[in-house]
Amino acid sequence: DGGITQSPKYLFRKEGQNVTLSCxxxxxxxxxxxxxxxxxxGLRLIYYSQIVNDFQKGDIAEGYSVSREKKESFPLTVTSAxxxxxxxxxxxxxxxxGANVLTFGAGSRLTVL
Amino acid sequence: xxQVKQSPQSLIVQKGGISIINCAYENTAFDYFPWYQQFPGKxxxxxxxxxxxxxxxxxxxxxxxxxxxxxxxxxxxxDSQPGDSATYxxxxxxxxxxxxxxxxxxxxxx
Numbered sequence: 001d002g003g004i005t006q007s008p009k010y011l012f013r014k015e016g017q018n019v020t021l022s023c024x025x026x027x028x029x030x031x032x033x034x035x036x037x038x039x040x041x042g043l044r045l046i047y048y049s050q051i052v053n054d055f056q057k058g059d060i061a062e063g064y065s066v067s068r069e070k071k072e073s074f075p076l077t078v079t080s081a082x083x084x085x086x087x088x089x090x091x092x093x094x095x096x097x098g099a100n101v102l103t104f105g106a107g108s109r110l111t112v113l
Numbered sequence: 114x115x116q117v118k119q120s121p122q123s124l125i126v127q128k129g130g131i132s133i134i135n136c137a138y139e140n141t142a143f144d145y146f147p148w149y150q151q152f153p154g155k156x157x158x159x160x161x162x163x164x165x166x167x168x169x170x171x172x173x174x175x176x177x178x179x180x181x182x183x184x185x186x187x188x189x190x191x192d193s194q195p196g197d198s199a200t201y202x203x204x205x206x207x208x209x210x211x212x213x214x215x216x217x218x219x220x221x222x223x
Contacts, residue, residue, distance in 0.1 A: 004156075031209045040122065042202060042215040043157075050209065090156055094209055100145045102204075102211055104156030 002027045004105035006091050011110045013078070013085070021076045021108045023091030029103070030094075032074040036060060037088040037107075046089075049074055078110060086112045116140060117205050119214025126221050132190040134217045136203035139184065143205040143212075148177065148188050151200045151216075160201070161188070193221045 004025045013019045025032065031050050035043040045058030049068040063082025068074050074093075078085045091105040118137045126132045138146075145164055149157035163170045163177040163186065170177045176189040190197055198221050203214040 006156075033211075035213075040215060042119075043213040045211075048209075092156075100147075100162075100206055100209075101159055102147070102206075104149075104158070106156045107154070109154075 004091055004093060004103060006089075006105035006108050008108060009106070011108060013110060013112050015112060016080045018077055018079050019110065021078070021089055021091075021110070023074045023076065023105060024072055025074075025091075025093045025103075025105075026072060027093055027095075027103065028071070030071070032068070033092040033094075033102070034058075034064070034066065034074070034076045035090040035092065037090055043090065046076065085110055115215075116212035117203060117214045119203050119217060121217060122215070123218040124220070126193045126219065128193065128195060128221055128223050130193050130221075132188075132193045132197065132219055132221070134188045134201055134203070134219075135185065136187065136205075136214050137183075137185045138205045138212075140205070140207070141184070142207050145206045146177070146179065146186050147204050147206070148175075149202040149204065149213075151202065157202055190219075193219075195221045195223050197221050 007022045033048045034046040044060050046064050047066040049055035065077045089108045092102050094102050147162035148160045150160040151157040161172050161175045174191045179186045200216045200218050202216050
């Protein structure tokens, strides 16, 4: 089945450490996104990528970095510069044409100890 | 600035009742308005969507009502069931840019 796989599902980090969240899709989608979800704040865009080797900052990019070396993969690094990283992180992708259907992965929950 | 405003933040409905969630947007360039359903610990999943040239769309117990002049749209869940208990997000998009509401936590009481 096609879909988006995020890993790990749960991750614990000590303050001052960088962590990388994986996002892999086999939907042949061009555009990929990272969102952060906090209670009562909805989904906030961190980074997005329309094509390989290209990505743009979203509304809350500070303290995060991404890469897009392959169409299928869009990893997110939460750096030590992110002051409040505890959150639920969602990766998504969209079909290249047509119905504008944004498909989400199951999410990764990061907790900073 | 919040591009899409959603209310209420939480909603409790009796089984069999109607659940109504409202959203408003500012940018008239938006051309696609989806609703997503999210269960705890899962990613959001597309529930139903509408384009601005249509005033209403119905899929089973779920209906979107769209008022272009008021820049508002709403989700109606008829005959609400305990299994509908989830968080619902409205969104507005133009091309590949999506803007989400803050979510509504729906609880359907048996």
